[in-house]
Amino acid sequence: MDKREKLIKSTKIYDGTVIHLREDEVLCPSGNHSYREVVDHQGGVAILFIQNNKVCLIKQFRYAYEEEMLEIPAGKIEKNEDPLTTGLRELEEETGYVAKKATYLGGIYPSCGYTNEIIHLYLVTEATKKEVHFDEDENIDTYFFSLEEVLEMVKKGIIKDAKTICALQYYQNL
């Protein structure tokens, strides 16, 4: 049975810098009409950077949650940018570490009920530290923890970020 829902009418609600919102009227396989709220997002990239058995985490204030969070370095894919370029650029911008290569771990769907965002995950195992000049509004601290410490922080609820936990899952599953 075809489970697809067919678009009847799409209404644009919002065009932001990070997200775009539309409300789509759809025809369900049952014949009923329904509405779907969709957040369009051009996708992101996150880097699990592990060197000398230490995992790189950054801490930054996340406005939506009104708290500081520990996460792996990540950022939004800019227009016409390929995910690997995004990942290496964000790693350098956020931590000052420059890497030449990365291994693709997978692409995750963070919240499939309302957004089409895909976060691509890469593993970096070799990078060189450069001087970092932060944008004055980017307040990011960089930390290195052992894998055991990081897993313990997931367990204790200190690390709650989904892309970080997924990256660890891919890494342990390699």
Next chain:
Amino acid sequence: MDKREKLIKSTKIYDGTVIHLREDEVLCPSGNHSYREVVDHQGGVAILFIQNNKVCLIKQFRYAYEEEMLEIPAGKIEKNEDPLTTGLRELEEETGYVAKKATYLGGIYPSCGYTNEIIHLYLVTEATKKEVHFDEDENIDTYFFSLEEVLEMVKKGIIKDAKTICALQYYQNL
């Protein structure tokens, strides 16, 4: 240094069934003004149901991605509902399995750049099958796979859902 961003003005953009959107003007610690796009979401619950060494996955069409996805059973927290009730209700509604108890694994932040959604994850290891009467618009198939099969599907990119991958990470980290 205080990294908090202070709200200057909040503009309500959209009030939907699943999500709400606001655009907030904020004062950054640097003194600059900026804008934050925030998707307000009342949160969800997902259940990792493992019985007789088999993991329960459901397959359903996800409109935002225009594809069918394999995920653990999950749903949105209804008003005044506690997460455990949501989880057990959704497990029953989506799979027909009734459980009496569940173990809390953790609460994940799916996409911290723009939403404040929290997805609470629980583990269920004992449930009884009841007859299930689907809403005619809920086309959900239930499957059982071994943990090894599920991990292989994550590795191969067949399972891409973040809450499912995170739940596996918590489970393997127990």
